[in-house]
Amino acid sequence: MDPLTELFSSMRVRRAGFTRMNAYAPWGVESAGDPAIKFVLVVRGSAVLTTKSNPTPIPLGAGDVFIILGDEPYQVCDHESSTMAACVDVDAQRIGNQIEFGGGGAVTTFVSGFFEIDRLDAKPLLCVLPVLLHLKMEQERTLAFQSVLELLATETEGPRLGSDAAAARLFELLFIHAVRAFTQECSIPKKGWLAAAADKNLAPAIRAIHAEPKKAWTVDLLAREAGMSRSAFAARFKSVVGQTPLGYLTEWRMHKASRLMEANSVRIAEIARSVGYESEAAFTKAFKKSVGTNPSIFRKTVFGHKPTLAKDPLWPG
Known part of the structure; x- marks a missing residue:
């Protein structure tokens, strides 16, 4: 199984919704940001997009799609000089899933949607994607x-x-296709597992780690999967992913383990064995080094509905 398939298969959508909006010039909408994944498809017309981290105006045309990950503030309008209305005020004009908004001029039609994904499910993917994905027609x-x-x-x-x-299901499919399209473009991130998964030399090793995370992998074995010499593989992996092959293996094992901890019926010793550790002590040491706390405290804090540790990055960006 390739890593994207594995991640998408395990992601649990918490909440989803969509809106179809006809915006009549002049118009402007701004969002202070929220943690949901947000999609906007321009069905007809044109618009201008700016975000906090991308203040340069981005022109949008019919057929364009943009996706905002995380709580990035953004603005969409027909012209930069247009007055902005807060999303909550625009949403107050909703009738069902439809919104009519603006000053009565030329119309731009959007289909926008959102869904929320469990933070731990999404972390490995979101840490290697930019805040904004813009896919032009x-x-x-x-x-x-x-x-x-x-x-x-x-x-x-x-x-x-x-x-x-x-x-809601189409938005999930849209997300999959958008990430897939992003990996095939020259704008793919220079570092991270997503870059490695799209690298013809490193992809076999990444797939092997995800297929058998409990296997006693060595750099030699992974280099053999990649069809490269040990030294060339280790150097290329570190350059593309930003960490060593065994460091990546450990991070992935910790991610798998953290998901298994949600089921209180599964003992820590069983989780340790399922991700390749022969002893609970060795697993606990590795988990604490990676996550910052031991497994039992992590389980109680994250899955006991105490949000303190849920905000800590399990995966480094």
């Missing part, structure tokens, strides 16, 4: 990706049986 898209966008636009045109559930 003129960029080459697969037929499947374009089909999802067209289905989303059609599904949100008007109320129909099961439309909310269909739209």
Whole structure:
């Protein structure tokens, strides 16, 4: 199983929703940011996007998609001089899943949506993606990706049986296709496991680690999976991923272990064995070094509904 498939398969969507908005010039919408993953598809018309970390205006046209990860503040408008209205005020004009907003001029139609994913599920992916993904219409898209966008636009045109559930699932598919498209572009991150998963030399080793995290991997064995010499593999892995092969293996094991801890019926010793540690003591030492606390405290704090440690990065950015 490739790492993206594994991550998407384990992600649990907590909450999802969508809106179809007709914005009539002049108009402007601003968001202070929230932790959900947000999608916007421009169905027709044009707009301008700015975010806190990308203040340079980004022109948007029909067919463009942008995705904002995390709590990044952003603004979307028909023109930079337009007055901005807060998202909550615009949302107050909602009728069902439809919003009509603006000054009565030329119309821009958006389909926007959001979903929330468990923080620990999403951490390995979100730490290697930029805050903003902008996929322009003129960029080459697969037929499947374009089909999802067209289905989303059609599904949100008007109320129909099961439309909310269909739209929520289409947004999940959109996320998968967007990340896949991002990995195939020259803008792929220079470091991180996502870059390695798209690297023809390193990808076999990454897939091997994810397929068998409990195996007693060595740098020699992983280099053999990659079809490279030990020294060349170790140097390339460190350059692309930003950590050593065995360091990455440990981080992935700790991520797997943290997910298993949600089930209180599974003992720490069993979790340790499932991720490749022969003793609970060795696992506890590795977990504390990686996460900053021992497994039992982590389980109680994170899954006992105490949010203190949930904000700490399990994976370094």
